[in-house]
Amino acid sequence: MTLLRKELLRALLAMLVFTLLLGVAYPLVVTGIGQLAFRSQAGGELVHVHGKLVGSKLIGQNFALQVYKDGKPEYSHGVPVTRPDPRYFQTRPSGTTPADNDAATSFANYGPNSIVTEKAIAANIAAYIALNGRYYPGGLTAAKVPVDAADTSASGVDPDISVANARIQAYRVAAVRHLPLATVDALVRRYTIGRALGFLGEPSVDVLELNLALDRL
Amino acid sequence: MTVYGWGLIFVFALVLTALALPLGRYMAAVYTGQRTFMDPLLGGPERLLYRAIGVRVDRGQDWKRYATSLIAFSLVGWLLLYLILRTQTLWSFTGLNPMGYHSMPWNVAFNTVSSFLTNTNWQYYGGETTMSYFSQMAGLAVQNFVSAAVGIVVAVALIRGIVTHVAAGERDSAQAHSIGNFWQDLVRTVLYVLLPLSLLVALVLLSQGVIQNFSRYLTFTGITHIAQTLAMGPVASQEAIKLVGTNGGGFFNTNSAHPFENPTGFTNFVEMLAVLLIPAALVFTYGRMAGNRRQGYAIYATMMVMFLGAAAVCYIAEAHGSPAQHAAGLHTAVRAGTTGGNLEGKEQRFGIAGSALFNVVTTVTSCGAVNSALESFTGIGGAVPFANLSSSEVIFGGVGSGLYSMLFYVLLAVFLGGLMVGRTPEYIGKKVEAREIKLVALGILITPLSALFSTALATASSAGRASIDTAVAAGPQAFSETFYAYLSQANNNGSAFAGYTGFVQPAAGSVGSHGITFADLLGGFTMLFARYAPILFTLAVAGMLVNKRVSPAGLGTMRTDNATFVVLLIGVIVLVGALTFFPALLLGPIVQGLTGHLY
Known part of the structure; x- marks a missing residue:
């Protein structure tokens, strides 16, 4: 004892x-x-514009516009209703509430054989085509949508999109902003992060940096 | 699949082996009391620590004393962490609770404390929505260190039991029963191994963008005028030990998928290395301490073969894409500028290979940190983590726990091999007799038994089914979720099919969460039982073996350092895992993997 x-x-x-x-x-x-x-x-690799914090290079954001109803911001289940801002590149689908909420990240947990998953992916595809389809030469179909634009990210705040995804969105951004496509494509190339040491990770485009560069043009 | 993906797996295995060899040599020196290059720096602090806790290090302990010290240390650690989490608000005066989070409810705290004590780091809480910086660094991260150290010292004790030679005349002396000194092993593990490695990894991660600050969360309005918040915190220091100690409890809810925990493809590689480094090195440590490095190489080969097999299967399955994707019309082949494959619940910067490999790394060890959503893996891709857990975490395994569990399988394989050739089984010169083999068999069976028992209980009761996330999971996926939860907790892994939950997230604007008592308690008891029972068996076996007579190897001795033995060992591991888990696996991941049908 x-x-x-x-x-x-x-x-x-x-x-x-x-x-x-x-x-x-x-x-x-x-x-x-x-x-x-x-x-x-x-x-946290913070980015300031004119002394004002606009985000972190590492954290994905929802580049969206608040939807108004009768002159007031519209809410659904206490979450503001938004629509993507066509002037900016859009990040990947997010499983957090509201989208790209870095203060409460969570997985979407969509299973591989689930009807819920199929519906969610189909809805993401439809939204992506609705946003980008009419600017893309020859139009977009589900088969042409890159997987990162249809699949929900893990963290819900994925800062990057694939190069293919950025190239498709570039047509829309160039048209809406009345810019030559070559200018936007050049920016996409400039903000593409290659594989570390030549073989680690996947080439990715940082959406916040790309959007800020667009605003500086 | 791409050449980069296969290259990643191949290069990873090479770099891991190249780093584990010297670390294994260093750790062998640490545990046999030889001089190391760290002595001039750490010798002083080491002696200071011994004096502070009142330890005479020249005294060895027999297995019962060793176990008593270990249990006492765990008990006090449990109570202290429970106290810290339950009084989170009291520590706000330190300024380390900038978001004013409430204390944890008792049921979630019971689960969380048991989880961090047992090196599981199963998380029924969201880090950035419930935990103060104080609780994370002074509570959880401390257990990240010491629970890892406890695992390692048990493995070292078992190694000593196997390799110690006691002269014939001294077999009954007190010193002959010594398997080491728990306090000395603990202090040396923390000071000489975990702390320097963590510091190194923390600085590498920090330089690449893992954050480390005590700031309030930052709120701002984005360029399209949407209000947003950035979570902050002392992440890098905790991230490092979370990986090095194979703990796996994320600072943030989405763990190593969160860009502040794992910002680039390079950090992803470093994090995977950090997880496997000590488990791999310990195998070489064992070979050196046994005086026959080939014994270590044989075990390493066994682990590496199974690891590479798991990584290949998982990568192929994930690169193929999921039935839900195909039904929605997506093309999942690799095309220019896209990763293809099942990117659901994965981050763009890691892609398919970086996510598949990370999750194999984290489930073969008892780490459980994830960089992608396991629940969203394809049926076969998700069956790989299941299979890794079903082999009771011996493919590298948790720090220490992987090696002592593997040595149990080695003893079992030696016993079976002995039966086949009709000789008394011997391992490194020591006879393995009925007494030991009974404990070994029990030790091996405890983990699967507690996993299956808890799964059955949770599936059969409505209180258990209340934890299933019915919004996304039904049919086989709901079963997979439940089964994985208890399999992971019984194996002290901590990774999750995260739909299964033991707490209710705080609603927007609220700062407290509440728990689901059934899942919290069942999980907590499962973790404690499946951690400490095998530890006691391990120490007992170490105690029985330590002063046994060593007979020189003869012509009829079964060799345990060649390819034949590796094959036998893999066979035993697969057989035990398959026999215990196959029926349950059929109902969940295998059904999901074999059918293109949607539920």
């Missing part, structure tokens, strides 16, 4: 020491180094 009591006391001391070392000192050291050497990364 005394053995057990001694061991419990030792355990308590050990936990307190470890809490100070691993729970306080260690994160503070990492924070300190971050502030000294990696300030922008530690803060």
